[in-house]
């Protein structure tokens with residue numbers, strides 16, 4: 001996919017990776033970039049900076065997402081690229097309240113379903129469109145200290161695979177973005193607080209910038225590559241996990257207990 005003259009929607013566009021994607025798409029010549037966030041001021045600030053459109057939408061509200069897509073179709077005639085990117089961490093485990101689990105599953109997994117449901121009919125009617133879903137390295141590996149994050153991000157990868165299998169032959173491109181550490185509030189705030197998941201991420205690989213992620217995304221969607229790994233080491237860890245899960249799990253346990261530092 002060539003981004004020139006394309007209409008792109010980016011959720012979680014008010015901060016971090018989403019904001020960097022929105023900026024990068026404009027730089028690549030997109031015709032329109034819609035910056036979607038539940039944080040109104042953040043969406044407005046990024047949209048104002050890049051000459052985009054701000055939309056205040058909670059991505060877990062399926063009706064609101066459908067209405068958002070309807071407005072973009074009314075205004076621009078099409079959605080070429082929908083980046084379902086908003087996400088949250090929780091730092092919780094088995095004993096924590098179910099509503100906190102449900103919230104993470106809604107934002108990190110079901111939002112991709114609601115986005116696909118809203119945007120696929122018009123894309124399929126035109127025979128073209130692109131879905132970029134942000135998962136995480138946690139969707140291929142795991143997330144120490146944050147069970148719902150690991151579970152929901154695995155689900156996001158699985159859903160992306162399913163979309164590709166189901167619609168890839170009908171003109172729909174699908175990519176799943178799986179970074180490790182990226183310097184955004186989502187990682188840096190828990191890192192500053194010493195949370196185990198963030199410490200494990202920092203010990204596993206380089207913390208890169210959102211702009212580096214955005215560059216990688218533009219290159220990957222140009223090549224229509226399904227799996228986007230801005231940290232190449234994630235592919236190595238994933239292969240190690242697949243070839244010997246017990247050894248890999250033992251290694252992650254050592255990492256979490258601080259026995260290895262890199």
Ligand SMILES: NC(=O)c1ccc[n+]([C@@H]2O[C@H](COP(=O)([O-])OP(=O)(O)OC[C@H]3O[C@@H](n4cnc5c(N)ncnc54)[C@H](O)[C@@H]3O)[C@@H](O)[C@H]2O)c1
Nearest residue numbers: 012014015016017038058059086087136181182184186187
């Ligand atoms: N930062 C990392 O190290 C890292 C690594 C792997 C994956 N990711 C993923 O990248 C994506 C972007 O995260 P980021 O690091 O840029 O974080 P961030 O916190 O900087 O940005 C996330 C944005 O999503 C918005 N958001 C959250 N819930 C929302 C909702 N229900 N509706 C609408 N907007 C919502 C927030 O307001 C925020 O602006 C997430 O899916 C995250 O899980 C991040």
